[in-house]
Amino acid sequence: MNTVSVQFQELALFSFLFIGTVIAWLSLKPYFLAKKELQKQKTKLTRFLSNSETLDHFLSGSRRISNNPEGLGILLKGENAKYHVLKVCNPYCGPCANSHPILEELFATGNINLQVVFHPGGGDTIKYKTISHIMAVAAQASQEEIQKALDDWYLPEKKEYETFAAKYPMNGELKAQESRIQDMLNWCEQENISYTPTIFINGHELPKAYSIEDLKYILV
Known part of the structure; x- marks a missing residue:
């Protein structure tokens, strides 16, 4: 070659x-x-x-709550709360369930008060019963017990009312929640809540530029 x-x-x-x-x-x-x-x-x-001052700026320009939500739903008080986070949710809403552990983790830092308001609209009987049951549990439980009950509802992949009800047996307490549920429904309608979860921070709706997960890095 x-x-x-x-x-x-x-x-x-x-x-x-x-x-x-x-x-x-x-x-x-x-x-x-x-x-x-x-x-x-x-x-x-x-x-x-991720800058808290940036968030404050965006919040100042977002929709503000018009009607006082004090006394509605469930209120968990943080040890050194600098922010009040209000979550409007539906017990059978997937994104609401996904947001639950994020807000629980944030609440555990002590930096926020967490208020959970349920949207009972739509005429869904099982949803109404579930909200009544969760509210009934919260009405007679400690803050730690309320957190446990919320975990027991939101963390399982499959949401089954009968399973939850068996774990937290109630009698006349469910009937006693009717006026509280009506108050939440009236408030949601007055505030034109059109989707869940809707998040308010210190009275202002979370801006579209932010996701709920972003709050873990800001509200600290």
Whole structure:
């Protein structure tokens, strides 16, 4: 075999691979730079949104509660609360269930008061019974017991009223919740609550730029 010919073929192959690599890099370089820049901007945005002063600014421009929610639903008081977080929820709402452990974790820091208001509208009998039962438990339980009951409802993947009711047996206490449930319904209608969970912080609705999970890094 001609040695010169073999060397030429190797050189040609090396040149082809080298040129191909250069062309590929030049083609992909804008993509990698753009991706790096995007990540950089995301980091800046996260840092910006995670600033409590930024949140306060956005809250000041968001919808404010018009009707006093004092006395509605369930109130858990933090040890050194700097914020009042009000969650309007539905016991059978998936996103409400997902938000529960996040807000529980935040409450455990002692930095927030957590108020849970249920939206009983829609004429769903089982939803009404579930809300009545949770409210009845809360009416006669300690704060720790209330948290446990909320965990027992929201944390299981499958929500079964009969299972919950068997764990927390009640009698006439459910009937006693009717006026409290009506008060929550009236408030939700007055505030035009159209979806759950709806979150209010110090009386202002959580801005669209924020997710509930963001609160773990801000309300500290």
